[in-house]
Amino acid sequence: MADPVAAARPRSTVVLAPLAGNTSAYAGLTYPRLAPCLGALALPWLAVGATLAGVPVGLALGTLGNDGEALLLSVVVTPALRRQGFGRRLLAAFAEAPAAAGAHRAAAAYSSRLPAGDAAALVAAATAAGWGPPELRELICFSEAGPMVEAVARWPAVSGRLRDAEGVSFAPWRPLDAADHAAIAAMAGGEGYVPHMHPDWSMAAPLPECSVAVRRGGALVGWVMAEQAAGVPLPGYRDRPAVTYRSAYLRPDLWHTGALVGAYWHAFDRQAALLGPQSIAIYHTCLPRMMAMVRRRFGPLHLKVDEAWELRITFRTLQK
Numbered sequence: 001m002a003d004p005v006a007a008a009r010p011r012s013t014v015v016l017a018p019l020a021g022n023t024s025a026y027a028g029l030t031y032p033r034l035a036p037c038l039g040a041l042a043l044p045w046l047a048v049g050a051t052l053a054g055v056p057v058g059l060a061l062g063t064l065g066n067d068g069e070a071l072l073l074s075v076v077v078t079p080a081l082r083r084q085g086f087g088r089r090l091l092a093a094f095a096e097a098p099a100a101a102g103a104h105r106a107a108a109a110y111s112s113r114l115p116a117g118d119a120a121a122l123v124a125a126a127t128a129a130g131w132g133p134p135e136l137r138e139l140i141c142f143s144e145a146g147p148m149v150e151a152v153a154r155w156p157a158v159s160g161r162l163r164d165a166e167g168v169s170f171a172p173w174r175p176l177d178a179a180d181h182a183a184i185a186a187m188a189g190g191e192g193y194v195p196h197m198h199p200d201w202s203m204a205a206p207l208p209e210c211s212v213a214v215r216r217g218g219a220l221v222g223w224v225m226a227e228q229a230a231g232v233p234l235p236g237y238r239d240r241p242a243v244t245y246r247s248a249y250l251r252p253d254l255w256h257t258g259a260l261v262g263a264y265w266h267a268f269d270r271q272a273a274l275l276g277p278q279s280i281a282i283y284h285t286c287l288p289r290m291m292a293m294v295r296r297r298f299g300p301l302h303l304k305v306d307e308a309w310e311l312r313i314t315f316r317t318l319q320k
């Protein structure tokens with residue numbers, strides 16, 4: 001069958017336009033998990049499509065948040081038309097769509113799991129379209145639980161503080177009471193707190209057995225929250241039981257006390273007891289200081305580390 005893109009190229013130009021309504025024809029130009037939104041595309045979804053002679057050849061797809069920030073979730077140019085500037089044009093046009101809808105800025109997240117060529121193309125295309133340089137936002141680390149427990153226990157600065165040091169306890173997780181909710185609300189306004197540190201953040205299958213409440217004088221001052229992992233995306237480890245630690249926090253006045261590492265130690269120790277020392281712990285860390293510590297201290301124990309990167313643009317840049 002003739003390639004419709006190749007057939008149309010000599011007499012047509014690529015046209016970019018914001019999309020709405022039934023845009024299912026673009027389904028092949030995004031991730032399968034995002035494609036269902038194309039059936040009836042409307043806010044908060046935002047999309048810019050590229051067509052060649054009416055045939056979809058590119059798509060930038062994202063959402064508009066209540067905070068005035070748009071999030072680009074995917075950008076794809078059909079392989080036959082790559083490296084001709086259409087990625088750059090889609091990224092520039094995507095930034096105009098939320099600006100027209102009243103947003104102030106846009107962000108695009110991507111992972112080191114992306115093939116290196118695609119990541120380089122995404123960054124080059126975004127930079128050429130006026131987006132800022134990529135910033136490392138998060139590490140997603142994969143380790144066996146048992147070796148992590150042993151490594152922390154061998155770490156002199158922390159090992160003496162793992163059991164109720166300085167009035168800090170690492171209690172089993174229990175449902176939050178009114179005092180806990182008040183403590184969380186106070187911490188949420190503090191330094192270094194981002195929404196995905198909240199104990200309920202995106203927890204599809206919470207695992208209280210491996211979650212830890214850090215308490216001081218009974219008051220909640222931090223936590224490490226566990227949930228059952230859907231699977232281990234690592235060849236040779238896919239059949240291992242696994243726990244994801246997606247959300248963790250410690251009140252800033254307790255930073256540099258080893259209490260957050262202590263909380264993780266208790267969580268990993270409980271995981272090793274529940275699911276075995278060879279079960280996989282998947283943990284996320286986003287503060288620059290914690291990312292550096294995790295790499296320095298536990299680097300050799302990681303089976304894999306995924307990096308989550310972010311590109312950003314504020315729309316003032318465009319309006320100059």
Ligand SMILES: CC(C)(COP(=O)(O)OP(=O)(O)OC[C@H]1O[C@@H](n2cnc3c(N)ncnc32)[C@H](O)[C@@H]1OP(=O)(O)O)[C@@H](O)C(=O)NCCC(=O)NCCS
Nearest residue numbers: 074075076077082083084085086087088117118121124125
């Ligand atoms: C990312 C993507 C949309 C870029 O589209 P594109 O139309 O090829 O991008 P452009 O032609 O605008 O390229 C912009 C820049 O990237 C560079 N580039 C393109 N492909 C590249 C590659 N494989 N390696 C390195 N640089 C590359 C181009 O040279 C150009 O830079 P320049 O203007 O300085 O020469 C496209 O590669 C794609 O669809 N990839 C698969 C999907 C994907 O991974 N999307 C990102 C995550 S959702």
